[in-house]
Amino acid sequence: MKAAVLSLPRDVSKRPLEIREVPKPQLKPGDVLLRVRACGVCRTDLHIVEGELPPHCNEIIPGHQIVGEIVNPGTSDLAAGARVGVSWIGGVDGSCWFCQHGMENLCDSPTFTGYSLNGGYAEYAIARADFTFPLENRLDDLQAAPLLCAGIIGFRSLRVAEVRHGECVGLFGFGASAHLAIAVLRAWNCKVYVSTRGASHRQLAVALGATWVGSETESPPVKLDRAVTFAPSGDVVVAALASLRKGGVVAINAIHLDRIPEFDYDRLLWGERQIRSVTNMTRSDARDFLQIAAEINLRPRITVFSLDHANDALAAVKNDSIDGAAVIVP
Ligand SMILES: [Zn+2]
Numbered sequence: 001m002k003a004a005v006l007s008l009p010r011d012v013s014k015r016p017l018e019i020r021e022v023p024k025p026q027l028k029p030g031d032v033l034l035r036v037r038a039c040g041v042c043r044t045d046l047h048i049v050e051g052e053l054p055p056h057c058n059e060i061i062p063g064h065q066i067v068g069e070i071v072n073p074g075t076s077d078l079a080a081g082a083r084v085g086v087s088w089i090g091g092v093d094g095s096c097w098f099c100q101h102g103m104e105n106l107c108d109s110p111t112f113t114g115y116s117l118n119g120g121y122a123e124y125a126i127a128r129a130d131f132t133f134p135l136e137n138r139l140d141d142l143q144a145a146p147l148l149c150a151g152i153i154g155f156r157s158l159r160v161a162e163v164r165h166g167e168c169v170g171l172f173g174f175g176a177s178a179h180l181a182i183a184v185l186r187a188w189n190c191k192v193y194v195s196t197r198g199a200s201h202r203q204l205a206v207a208l209g210a211t212w213v214g215s216e217t218e219s220p221p222v223k224l225d226r227a228v229t230f231a232p233s234g235d236v237v238v239a240a241l242a243s244l245r246k247g248g249v250v251a252i253n254a255i256h257l258d259r260i261p262e263f264d265y266d267r268l269l270w271g272e273r274q275i276r277s278v279t280n281m282t283r284s285d286a287r288d289f290l291q292i293a294a295e296i297n298l299r300p301r302i303t304v305f306s307l308d309h310a311n312d313a314l315a316a317v318k319n320d321s322i323d324g325a326a327v328i329v330p
Pocket residue numbers: 092093094095096097098099100104106107108109
């Protein structure tokens with residue numbers, strides 16, 4: 001089968017993914033074999049490909065927003081031909097303290113699709129049957145792909161920030177994840193304040209119902225109840241913190257941050273403001289979000305790339321040169 005393979009992480013401008021033929025993956029007990037119909041591109045893929053996340057394997061096929069059709073259900077009771085989604089969380093041990101306490105997103109021995117296991121930048125992929133999510137017919141392949149990490153993690157960020165209906169919520173950065181989170185916020189009657197770089201991202205935020213839109217250096221005109229940051233930048237976290245009311249929460253939706261600069265505790269954190277990180281996802285986050293996405297008819301803004309152009313898709317995410325999400329079709 002054809003796949004995009006990473007062996008030496010380096011800057012995406014050096015085209016680190018090699019598009020070539022590799023053996024079709026072999027099923028282990030509990031796995032299903034999927035024919036990949038579409039695979040979303042996530043910023044985390046960029047961190048893997050460029051080496052900000054340390055490699056787990058000598059060679060890896062990235063991609064963890066897989067829309068696949070079950071070709072071989074293996075020992076599972078899933079039906080051949082069914083369409084399922086696969087996300088970043090490829091599996092957990094089920095036995096550690098975190099798994100036993102309803103926090104499988106923090107499992108001590110997780111596997112990650114497209115990082116510790118081969119992912120979806122390929123014609124075929126395998127996944128643990130119990131870590132696949134059924135996809136409703138009303139979610140088509142291309143539209144469903146970006147929901148599977150960008151969407152689920154964006155939704156988990158709203159949960160971590162404890163957003164309540166009708167609140168004022170700041171989104172700092174407006175890429176794949178934020179442009180899905182805003183749809184959920186609008187469905188919850190929240191007022192959404194977006195600070196982001198790039199005129200086209202600001203236009204998209206307005207089109208999707210933002211109450212206020214500014215550049216990455218501008219502060220929202222009101223004190224926010226909640227904020228979510230999406231940029232891999234600690235400066236943005238401090239900017240978000242500075243825009244919160246007392247008792248407000250910033251949730252950091254980033255697997256990697258450059259650093260957090262020194263900031264003034266008395267002015268920015270005192271008053272029971274909180275900074276929280278968003279780490280991975282649980283299967284119930286995935287199921288709950290996919291349900292809401294279908295109900296509100298969430299339609300991600302997408303740009304399609306062929307598998308041969310996987311490096312270009314990553315470059316587009318890195319350079320913020322597309323609006324919404326990139327999706328690879330093998
Ligand atoms: Zn565990």
